Amino acid sequence: MSLAEGTAPGRMDRGAAGGDDAEMARFDEIMAADGRIEPTDWMPDAYRRALVRQISQHAHSEIIGMQPEGNWIGRAPSLKRKAILMAKVQDEAGHGLYLYSAAQTLGTDRDTMFEQLITGKARYSSIFNYFTPTWADMGSIGWLVDGAAICNQVPLCRASYGPYGRAMVRICKEESFHQRQGFEILLALMRGTDAQREMAQESVNRWYGPALMMFGPPDADSPNSQQSMAWNIKRFSNDELRQRFVDMLVPQAEVLGITLPDPAIAWNEERQSYDLGDLDWTEFHEVLAGRGQANAERIERRREAHEGGEWVREAARAYARKQAEAADAAEAQVA
Amino acid sequence: MASPGESGGREQWPLWEVFIRSARGLSHVHAGSLHAPDAVMAVRNARDVYTRRNEGVSVWVVPAAAITASDPDARGAFFESPQGKDYRHATYYSEADAVRHL
Numbered sequence: 001m002s003l004a005e006g007t008a009p010g011r012m013d014r015g016a017a018g019g020d021d022a023e024m025a026r027f028d029e030i031m032a033a034d035g036r037i038e039p040t041d042w043m044p045d046a047y048r049r050a051l052v053r054q055i056s057q058h059a060h061s062e063i064i065g066m067q068p069e070g071n072w073i074g075r076a077p078s079l080k081r082k083a084i085l086m087a088k089v090q091d092e093a094g095h096g097l098y099l100y101s102a103a104q105t106l107g108t109d110r111d112t113m114f115e116q117l118i119t120g121k122a123r124y125s126s127i128f129n130y131f132t133p134t135w136a137d138m139g140s141i142g143w144l145v146d147g148a149a150i151c152n153q154v155p156l157c158r159a160s161y162g163p164y165g166r167a168m169v170r171i172c173k174e175e176s177f178h179q180r181q182g183f184e185i186l187l188a189l190m191r192g193t194d195a196q197r198e199m200a201q202e203s204v205n206r207w208y209g210p211a212l213m214m215f216g217p218p219d220a221d222s223p224n225s226q227q228s229m230a231w232n233i234k235r236f237s238n239d240e241l242r243q244r245f246v247d248m249l250v251p252q253a254e255v256l257g258i259t260l261p262d263p264a265i266a267w268n269e270e271r272q273s274y275d276l277g278d279l280d281w282t283e284f285h286e287v288l289a290g291r292g293q294a295n296a297e298r299i300e301r302r303r304e305a306h307e308g309g310e311w312v313r314e315a316a317r318a319y320a321r322k323q324a325e326a327a328d329a330a331e332a333q334v335a
Numbered sequence: 336m337a338s339p340g341e342s343g344g345r346e347q348w349p350l351w352e353v354f355i356r357s358a359r360g361l362s363h364v365h366a367g368s369l370h371a372p373d374a375v376m377a378v379r380n381a382r383d384v385y386t387r388r389n390e391g392v393s394v395w396v397v398p399a400a401a402i403t404a405s406d407p408d409a410r411g412a413f414f415e416s417p418q419g420k421d422y423r424h425a426t427y428y429s430e431a432d433a434v435r436h437l
């Protein structure tokens with residue numbers, strides 16, 4: 001828990017108790033006025049639980065999200081591309097950290113969240129359970145996956161929970177280069193040989209649908225959305241965000257010269273928006289249920305990294321302990 | 336050292352609050368927090384996490400456990416004094432509105 005976020009020691013569980021009517025009324029008032037809740041404020045249990053779930057899922061996505069791109073750093077086609085990819089992956093690690101910090105202010109410690117991730121109890125975005133067989137996939141991830149993430153995240157800068165909103169502001173600032181570098185990877189391929197253009201198109205064909213599913217199921221099948229929107233921890237519905245994303249993508253795809261793999265896409269003059277076809281939600285639920293291409297591999301890699309790093313953490317702890325003991329001894333001698 | 340928000344049997348790295356000065360002449364401002372085994376590592380990690388794009392020229396780290404905060408329950412009473420004392424703001428003095436350079 002972050003003290004400078006305004007939390008007094010030992011007060012973590014205050015909000016866990018039922019809270020009286022006055023506290024509930026005050027909370028409702030803040031929600032109605034689109035105000036902010038800070039860690040020391042009273043909040044309903046359900047709000048706290050929903051936040052921990054949402055923020056930690058988001059943090060896990062950033063952390064697992066390093067893998068599909070991390071595995072291309074060594075194979076990226078130039079030193080510049082390697083450096084860019086490394087900077088991006090490093091950003092994602094930072095995003096995970098900002099979000100874990102925000103979740104911790106709600107009283108859930110980081111080890112618990114790590115544990116939930118590597119034991120498969122916690123979810124992360126299904127998009128990271130797809131393989132990245134070609135270099136063009138680095139372009140598609142930046143353009144489509146980071147693009148969808150940005151679309152999702154910008155409204156969350158105004159989330160009702162203070163530490164979450166502040167983390168999102170920082171993240172959004174950093175994300176903007178992610179999407180652009182992906183777009184430019186695809187653009188470079190589209191300006192290349194026939195084989196390169198084909199590679200870019202084939203990659204977008206694979207990522208387009210899954211990226212659109214990042215916004216979650218259609219509104220009619222998203223039972224928790226209503227509550228999250230009332231709490232201002234979700235600002236727009238899944239379908240609204242998806243529509244907004246597609247409206248941005250279509251002109252960008254034209255610049256690239258890439259065809260979005262949905263023949264139903266057509267401008268709707270009346271709605272001033274693009275119509276789009278149905279997505280394959282069976283696939284979405286399959287991946288969500290753990291039967292995607294890479295679910296097992298991603299968790300296994302995460303577990304290896306976490307457990308393999310234990311000796312480093314232990315060594316750092318031992319070093320800090322010894323330094324502190326030496327400082328204490330020196331002080332005792334002076335006294 | 337135990338920090339608030341940390342629980343469980345395993346000894347964890349303490350929590351540090353990070354403050355960044357973005358340019359000379361400006362104050363250090365709270366940027367976020369991180370876990371680190373000691374102050375030296377905390378400063379290094381803070382550099383890596385919070386200043387990857389020239390956001391800072393100086394970093395402070397403070398053990399979160401060393402910060403004393405005002406009591407959130409007593410917020411009303413604690414910050415009561417300025418209430419009703421509008422005369423502490425220049426805008427209170429409206430008679431002077433029309434007068435230039437005042």
Ligand SMILES: [Fe+2]
Nearest residue numbers: 062091092095
């Ligand atoms: Fe990110």
Ligand SMILES: [Fe+2]
Nearest residue numbers: 092146175178
């Ligand atoms: Fe990103």
